[in-house]
Amino acid sequence: MNIGEVSQRSGLPAKTIRYYEDIGLVTPLRGANGYRRFRESDMHKLLFLARARQLGFSIEDCRDLLALWEDKGRASADVRAIAQGHLTRIEARIADLRAMQATLADLVCACAGDARPDCPILQDLARD
């Protein structure tokens, strides 16, 4: 398979796939013409990566997850620890965003949003 087909089948942009090779997440073969030649196993890795990235795992998390996936003698505890750490970070991020959302929603609600200059949003940002 050339990169175009892999890109289609995985949903990952070709640029991203090349990047993943650069940083050592996949190592496709090379044809005589210099083109990358992807095996089915490369395809599987890329699908795995695409799904892990969709779940918001960092590239380094993905690297570790891939290694555990390949390691048939792994302990599921190691996988769980990565996922748990990621989940905790996501929950913290959600809490932050929800705080922003609450404040912003209040402010937007309090602002008339008309042609006059008085604006509770700016007042709040400029409060002393």
Next chain:
Amino acid sequence: MNIGEVSQRSGLPAKTIRYYEDIGLVTPLRGANGYRRFRESDMHKLLFLARARQLGFSIEDCRDLLALWEDKGRASADVRAIAQGHLTRIEARIADLRAMQATLADLVCACAGDARPDCPILQDLARD
């Protein structure tokens, strides 16, 4: 005021304040020794920026908000539009994160997390 005091009073790192000058958000004066000299008005701007950034506004949003703040004849509708757009993006981001969180929480819950290799998390990531 020198940058150190401004940094203390605003809570912004000195590096960040220099960066804000670089991109034209504040323009402190300069002393004969080359040091930045901040006026009270610069201080107010930086506090304004710090609060807007805490609410997650992008730098470009902040630039626009600052301009509106300075413009005494502004329409509050313009401010509200920026805040509303930002709020919408935050809500979308929260929705994304909540989807990740739900999936991850399920997977973490389903994984024994012991010394054995079988792991629903990896199974899900590698599903065909």
Next chain:
DNA sequence: CTTGACCTTCCAGTGACGGGAAGCCCTATC
């Protein structure tokens, strides 16, 4: 033989800074 799609590498930019080097300035102390 040409066209156009596909592939290659390399370089630069994103957002919003942070780290660190090299060097000047100011104050206090000896």
Next chain:
DNA sequence: GATAGGGCTTCCCGTCACTGGAAGGTCAAG
């Protein structure tokens, strides 16, 4: 007056995970 220390300056590189674009090689169809 020398020195030590802290604060200030600029400059450049690194972050994260790509994305865009330029310049050029390769392949299949007409």
